[in-house]
Each structure stands twice: as C-alpha cells, then as structure tokens.
Amino acid sequence: MATILIVDDLKSTTDAVAQIVSANAHNPLTAASAEEAFALFKESDVDLVITDMKLPNKSGLDLLRQVREIDPMVPVIVMTAFGTVKNAVDAMKWGAFDYLTKPVSMVELEVKLDKALQQRSLLLNNQDLQLENNYLREEVHQQFSEIIGQSQEMQEVYSLVKRVAEARSPVLILGESGTGKELIAHAIHTNSDRSDKPFVKINCAALAEGILESELFGHEKGAFTNAIRRKPGRFEIAGAGTLFLDEIGEIAPSVQVKLLRVLQEKEFERVGGTETLSMRARIIAATNLDLEQQIASKQFREDLYYRLNVVSIQLPPLRRREEDIPILIAHFIAKYASELGKKIKAMSPAALKCLCNYTWPGNIRELENTIERAIVLTRNDQIDCEDLPIHIQQKNDLASDDSVDEEDLTKNMEDHEKKLIFKALLETRGNISKAAAKLNIKRTTLRYKMEKYDFLRYKFE
Structure with missing residues (x-):
C-alpha cells in the first residue's frame, strides 16, 4: 500500500x-x-x-x-x-x-x-544499484563479475552456466545480437577446470572462407601465396583451454565439413600440412540465427548442429529483463563517466522512464552505446531525455499515452489523439514542424487537427 x-x-x-x-x-x-x-x-x-x-x-x-x-x-x-x-x-x-x-x-x-x-x-x-551490483558479484555470483543482471531469467542462466562449466561437452549459446553471448562463453570458461588455460575466440562471420579455415586450423609455410612461415591456428593456440566460435551459423559449408571432423575425431591438420594434431580444447559456439531454420534451408549441416548442441543456453533479450535495465544503466554510467572524465551524478527520472519504456532491439549493446552517447552529449551533471536519441524519445512518447476503454469509442479516440498532440506541442514549445515529426504525421495534418481542437489560440512557450 x-x-x-x-x-x-x-x-x-x-x-x-x-x-x-x-x-x-x-x-x-x-x-x-x-x-x-x-x-x-x-x-x-x-x-x-x-x-x-x-x-x-x-x-x-x-x-x-x-x-x-x-x-x-x-x-x-x-x-x-x-x-x-x-x-x-x-x-x-x-x-x-x-x-x-x-x-x-x-x-x-x-x-x-x-x-x-x-x-x-x-x-x-x-x-543503491552500485551496492546491489557489489553484493551480487561478491556474495551471489562471485564467478560472474563481468555479467550484470539479477532478473529471474538471468538467475536461470547463471545456474545453467555453473552446471555446464563442470562438464567438457560442447555448448551452443543462442540469443539475439547484443545479448552478451561472449560474456556467457567466458563465464563458462572461468568457472571450469580450464580457467587457467587459454580462452581463444574467433568471429566466424568476420572472415572469408579461406581465411577462416587458416585461422581455425593454421597453415604450413608455402600453403598459399604470402604463407611465408608456419602459423598455428586457433585450435592449436587454445590447447587444452576453450575455443569460442562466435557467429557459427555464418560459416561456409566446406568449413562446416572440416569442423565436424574435428569434433568427431578430435584431430585436424594445418592447411597445406600432413601432420595430424590432436584437438584438446573445449568448444563453445554461439549464434543469433535460427539454426534449425538454417538446416531446413540447407545452409547448415544437421550433423554439425547436433555435435555442437549437446547443451544449449538461450539468452533472454533485454526487453524480457526489464528489472535489469536500471542496473545496466548505472553500470554503464559509472563506466563511461570514468572513461570520459565527466562528473555524471545520475539519470533523471524522466530519462530513466524513457529508457525503460524502450524495447531495445539491439539489446545490451544498444543500451551501452546509448549511455555512452548520452554522457558525451550531456552538458549537465545528469542525463536527461534530450540527451537520448530521438527515436527512443519518440517510442516513449507513444508508449506513455495509453488510451482507456469507454463506451463512446469515437470520443475516446479523439481524446487520446488530443492528448498526444497537446503533449507533442508542449515538448516542442509549439514548433509545428517538430511536433509533426514527433507524431509521425504531415505538418498540414497537424495544422488541421490544431484547428479542430482549438489549439491555435495557445502559446506553447
């Protein structure tokens, strides 16, 4: 109460x-x-x-x-x-x-x-977010210091990571772009008995087919043009540690075949070489693609999928972790205020409300970029709504004006429209062009509706 x-x-x-x-x-x-x-x-x-x-x-x-x-x-x-x-x-x-x-x-x-x-x-x-973060890190999840979040969804992820870390089976991490798949992979490594050994990562989507094969398996001197010396691949470098294959769904079919063999036989050869090397690393793969759909469209091998998907971890998008948003905001404010040498005390309630109402299609990465941008742009000691990207402000404007059910539907819709227009004019101080852009309607349409609702007589200053 x-x-x-x-x-x-x-x-x-x-x-x-x-x-x-x-x-x-x-x-x-x-x-x-x-x-x-x-x-x-x-x-x-x-x-x-x-x-x-x-x-x-x-x-x-x-x-x-x-x-x-x-x-x-x-x-x-x-x-x-x-x-x-x-x-x-x-x-x-x-x-x-x-x-x-x-x-x-x-x-x-x-x-x-x-x-x-x-x-x-x-x-x-x-x-008291900073205190809560310290408590969570030191008392609850001592081994997940890089991961921020206390929602039920993340508690389940933490629990699964701890159990998975104790095994040696391959792990497949699934989730939208920006949800923190690499952090989870690193947490699995840190909590395993391989934590004192290398954690080696490679972004499979960032490399062309031939280069990816060389990066994974290494190559011998003279294997191709500019191969002037022997180069060890990521499997070799990882040794008995962990190899993290990010964006696994993007690899070419020819590389999929060779990767499948490594997982099955636990051995490989460098490109252009004949010496067979043992694969001792634990494999963790991640993707933001629907691999089952990729299999159906013949873009990903089904047998490779089952080799990788011994244990899977599904990361929730940020829109399903609403209670974690303020915690992440506080973390990123502290991080970038320190890095950029700015004294940012807090975020205004209106700006926090704005960020919490946004759906974050880019997830944590988008939130982090938004906070860094706001800290760069703000001229005050706190972040306000005007420091946020305009598309986030617009989403909040539409979300904050909820219509209510009444018997007279026409009147209800007009009342709702009237309040949306009035609020847009307030926030733009009567600038019709800016208000029309905020409402995503034509300037002439807004002008007509201002006449309809008798708003032209007001001074929005």
Whole structure:
C-alpha cells in the first residue's frame, strides 16, 4: 500500500481523488495548499504526489521543486486545464512524471497512478544499484563479475552456466545480437577446470572462407601465396583451454565439413600440412540465427548442429529483463563517466522512464552505446531525455499515452489523439514542424487537427 499526497484548494477535488486512491488500496493524504502539503511531505513517507498547478500563495510548480529537492525519487503528477499551458511546460521541465487534465477522468487517473507507483518502485530499486551490483558479484555470483543482471531469467542462466562449466561437452549459446553471448562463453570458461588455460575466440562471420579455415586450423609455410612461415591456428593456440566460435551459423559449408571432423575425431591438420594434431580444447559456439531454420534451408549441416548442441543456453533479450535495465544503466554510467572524465551524478527520472519504456532491439549493446552517447552529449551533471536519441524519445512518447476503454469509442479516440498532440506541442514549445515529426504525421495534418481542437489560440512557450 502506497501513501499518496493529494493537493488542491477545492475540497471536492481532493475528496474525489482520495476516494479513487482508497479504492485502489492506497493511503491518501490531502492538503489544500503547497505549504500544508510540503509539511505533510516532510513528516510522512510519501510515495506519490498529485497536485493542482493553481494553488493559493505558492503554486503546484513551487511544490514540485521542493519535493524534487528533498527526494527526486518521488513522482509528481500535476493536474491542469488546457488553458494553463506555460505551467504544464514548466512542470515537465522540472521533472513532473505526468499530467492530468481537468476534469480528471477516473480511469485515466487509475492508469497513471499505477504507472507512477511502478516508476517509484523502479527508482527505489535503482537508488543503491552500485551496492546491489557489489553484493551480487561478491556474495551471489562471485564467478560472474563481468555479467550484470539479477532478473529471474538471468538467475536461470547463471545456474545453467555453473552446471555446464563442470562438464567438457560442447555448448551452443543462442540469443539475439547484443545479448552478451561472449560474456556467457567466458563465464563458462572461468568457472571450469580450464580457467587457467587459454580462452581463444574467433568471429566466424568476420572472415572469408579461406581465411577462416587458416585461422581455425593454421597453415604450413608455402600453403598459399604470402604463407611465408608456419602459423598455428586457433585450435592449436587454445590447447587444452576453450575455443569460442562466435557467429557459427555464418560459416561456409566446406568449413562446416572440416569442423565436424574435428569434433568427431578430435584431430585436424594445418592447411597445406600432413601432420595430424590432436584437438584438446573445449568448444563453445554461439549464434543469433535460427539454426534449425538454417538446416531446413540447407545452409547448415544437421550433423554439425547436433555435435555442437549437446547443451544449449538461450539468452533472454533485454526487453524480457526489464528489472535489469536500471542496473545496466548505472553500470554503464559509472563506466563511461570514468572513461570520459565527466562528473555524471545520475539519470533523471524522466530519462530513466524513457529508457525503460524502450524495447531495445539491439539489446545490451544498444543500451551501452546509448549511455555512452548520452554522457558525451550531456552538458549537465545528469542525463536527461534530450540527451537520448530521438527515436527512443519518440517510442516513449507513444508508449506513455495509453488510451482507456469507454463506451463512446469515437470520443475516446479523439481524446487520446488530443492528448498526444497537446503533449507533442508542449515538448516542442509549439514548433509545428517538430511536433509533426514527433507524431509521425504531415505538418498540414497537424495544422488541421490544431484547428479542430482549438489549439491555435495557445502559446506553447
């Protein structure tokens, strides 16, 4: 049960909102002024503030600033009318979680209340991320120091890695690009009895067929043009350690045949050589392709697949590890702030919300690149929404405006469209071209809808 502070000088409003809060099993506190609200906030453990912008003496914006100074982790939802545009803009600049237009819809209030409290929980979990990381690394997963994550999906991966590490069988790691397959391969090696021996990796997709064969098996002097001396291959270099074959699904059929023989016979020859060498390394392979589909299309050998797939580990995409996103963000902020020599204290709640709402098709690699970019670009001591790529901001804009079910479908759709347009105009300060781009509609279409909803009379500044 959360404690929610409701602020409005109209008792009818605070009573109505308090009734909805109570109906959702939360504890409401009410205040009629910013001063009274701030006093309650300081003496109570408040999880969410819902305040009118127009209050006697001090405004809702003043209260928002005071709340943010004491505890930036507490989300604030402001209530405003369409006519008070400047106040709404200022509230969003100062980090208001969201806004409600009067008269307040009960269903909309419930939806945004739930979202705000989820955000509060997320921020609280994020507050001591560095301590949590240290605990996880030192107490729970001492042998997985390079891997960040505490979600249930990753707990299952850790458990499987520990069991797999004790065996000597080949391992096939499956997962989308950017999910950390190499880190898992290295963790298997580190936790095995081969940890004091070489961990050798090769990206099979990065090399042409002839070069890949030479890199894997080595070559003799004179085996081909420019082969001026004998060169050991990765199998030879790995010795009794671990050989990690990344992007195994990309290798050519001729190399697949030779790799199959190595796995079956545990022996190989260098290119251009006759001496048979023993293969002692443990093989870990990884791919982001669907190998069964590759087999069906005759692009990957079925017998090689079964040789490699003795044990498989499926890595979850980042969109299924939502609770790990704040932890990864904190890790990358600490990493790149140090590397780039910038004093970044934190990430704003609005920016964190933006990143958590994004689906991350590029997974952890995309998140890491996004944080590095933000640290390079930011001029402040914290990362804000404007420091993030525009496509991530746009995805968040669309995700944050959920429509609600009502009997009048047409009215509901118009209300939803009206709020999307209004929010876009607020965030672009009335720049029609930028707002149209944010909404992914034509400028003329936006102009028409602004006339339809009587928005042309407002000054979005």
